[in-house]
Amino acid sequence: MRRPARAPIGWGGGRVTGVAACSLGLNMYIRRLFQPSHLQRAWRAAFLKQNQCRHRGAPRWTHSGGGPYRAVIFDMSGVLIPSPGRVAAEWEVQNHIPSGTILKAFYSGGENGLWMKFMRGETTKEDFLREFGRLCSEISKTSVPVDSFFSVLTSKEVAKQFQVMTEAITRIREKGLKTAVLSNNFYLSNGKSFFPLDRKQFDVVVESCLEGVYEPDPRIYKLCLERLSLQPSEAIFLDDLEQNLKAAASLGLHTIKVNDPETAVKELETLLGFTLRTVIPNTCPVRETMEIPKDSLEKYLKDLLGTQTTGPLELLQFDHRLSSPTYYIRLADYQLLLRKKPPGTLLPPTCTVEREFRIMKALANAGVPVLKVLDLCEDPRVIGTPFYLMEYCPGLIYKDPSLPGLEANQRRAIYTAMNRVLCKIHSVDLDTAGLGDYGRQGELEAARLSC
Structure with a gap:
């Protein structure tokens, strides 16, 4: 019935x-x-x-063309996509590798370390992985399959741009401001740099492996500003690392530390004076x-x-x-x-x-x-x-x-x-x-x- x-x-x-x-x-x-x-x-x-x-009748964000900022510069890893450190931490747990192994290897040797040379484009991916794997095994006292970590780090599933940042970039460009990427980066086996983003989103892209200089060297910030045809006071720079932000601020750029992309975008909205996110009614x-x-x-x-x-x-x-x-x-x-x-x-x-x-x-x-x-x-x-x-x-x-x-x-x-x-x-x-x-x-x- x-x-x-x-x-x-x-x-x-x-x-x-x-x-x-x-x-x-x-x-x-x-x-x-x-x-x-x-x-x-x-x-x-x-x-x-x-x-x-x-x-x-509700308060609305407004932006005047005479505002102080004319460009927003983004670091890539840790700002637009997950950072290598975060990816490494999750990968180590999944593969039963002692916590912090990859991060210690990143910083080992300082400016002349394997990771920094890789970022300056001074070594190939194959040579880097061979030496990096040996270094990680020495640190952890166990075999570390760094090839697996590198595959995860550069995979399309992981190296995916944060949606909140995609929306922010779209709205920044709609307002007539320039956008740029300034990032420490490396070459892949095909001879191209690792760049899992749509380059059409940016007016300028500056990568350490192509320029032979990396953050926090002041020269790389000056190079980015020169290509944007801007003074430091006219740009905002977002990064997740304190030393990079300190170097940029010393030149006169306004900086935002990115611990969480959502929070960083809110701070960026305050500086620019207009909303950057989709409003959920x-x-x-x-x-x-x-x-x-x-x-x-x-x-x-x-x-x-x-x-x-x-x-x-x-x-x-x-x-x-x-x-x-x-x-x-x-x-x-x-x-x-x-x-x-x-x-x-x-x-x-x-x-x-x-x-x-x-x-x-x-x-x-x-x-x-x-x-x-x-x-x-x-x-x-x-x-x-x-x-x-x-x-x-x-x-x-x-x-x-x-x-x-x-x-x-x-x-x-x-x-x-x-x-x-x-x-x-x-x-x-x-x-x-x-x-x-x-x-x-x-x-x-x-x-x-x-x-």
């Missing part, structure tokens, strides 16, 4: 009806089911008008009382999404007053939503994240347009309470069912889509969907009729 699907769906943490009941599926359903061009135009117009209203920095351990969450996500996932983890909190704390996550190219159980003892009839996950997954399998759920984690050791993950889908959330500010044809398109989604929800066969045992019998019939 077919029974009507029960109303709880999405983020509400309880029974929701009307426009709110469809907030998760509405955006996707319009795209899937509505083909007529007038509905598509109405939706686009509604989206643009909603965003204009949302930001009207309805989010705010995570409140102190709602913080979750990022390190353990990042490890969990990398295990779930793939061990080669690189880049900083960005975490924001949605500012809706939801029963279950909800977070926006960006890791590499992934954009996700995390819904977690609130801390402490919950009072009935609180909607649990385990139940939400089960319903969302069942409805998706039944063809209802809901966000794709990825995983349910019930291990409290990860972030303290159970949580589940789903894909992030950009869209609008209408809190006022009268849809103020929209034209009649725009409201009509949205109401029509909402009704189709509601019909889809109520046409689900609960037994077939695996939800036959959900809720009390008869409870929803009244709720369905009340709609």
Whole structure:
């Protein structure tokens, strides 16, 4: 026997009806089911008008062409892509090599060490790896497969530009500023330098192996500025190493130390006076009382999404007053939503994240347009309470069912889509969907009729 699907769906943490009941599926359903061009135009117009209203009167970043900075110079490793030290640390753990072996070998010998000669282009990759492997084995008292480390370091999966930096560079160039890369670098076996970035992003690229001089030698900074046709005071330089920043600052460049790319971009925004990141609507920095351990969450996500996932983890909190704390996550190219159980003892009839996950997954399998759920984690050791993950889908959330500010044809398109989604929800066969045992019998019939 077919029974009507029960109303709880999405983020509400309880029974929701009307426009709110469809907030998760509405955006996707319009795209899937509505083909007529007038509905598509109405939706686009509604989206643009909603965003204009949302930001009207709010403080906005502005940039004057007469600002003090005309270029941003980026180091590559540790700023745009993962640093060799970070990659080495993870590789050593995975290959049971004593911690710090690679880093000690990097610094061994100072300016005349193997790594520095390699950075100046004075030795081939093959000669470097042979001698470097011997040095690492001496340091660790065990055989070290440095060929394996070098393959990981230069692989496309690891040497991938941080998304937050890609966005920042795009916006910097849109504002008419120049961009450059100034980096200690090395040659590959094919005779080309290791440069896993799109060179079209930069006006100037200065690499130590091509120039025969490396950071923190002042000559390499002067060379970059000369090619940019700028004075030191007109440029900002980002690096992850203190000695490189100190040398650049001594010449008059403004410097930013990169410990975390996300934090560095925020500091760069302050200096430039305009935003460099994609704004996620309805989010705010995570409140102190709602913080979750990022390190353990990042490890969990990398295990779930793939061990080669690189880049900083960005975490924001949605500012809706939801029963279950909800977070926006960006890791590499992934954009996700995390819904977690609130801390402490919950009072009935609180909607649990385990139940939400089960319903969302069942409805998706039944063809209802809901966000794709990825995983349910019930291990409290990860972030303290159970949580589940789903894909992030950009869209609008209408809190006022009268849809103020929209034209009649725009409201009509949205109401029509909402009704189709509601019909889809109520046409689900609960037994077939695996939800036959959900809720009390008869409870929803009244709720369905009340709609």
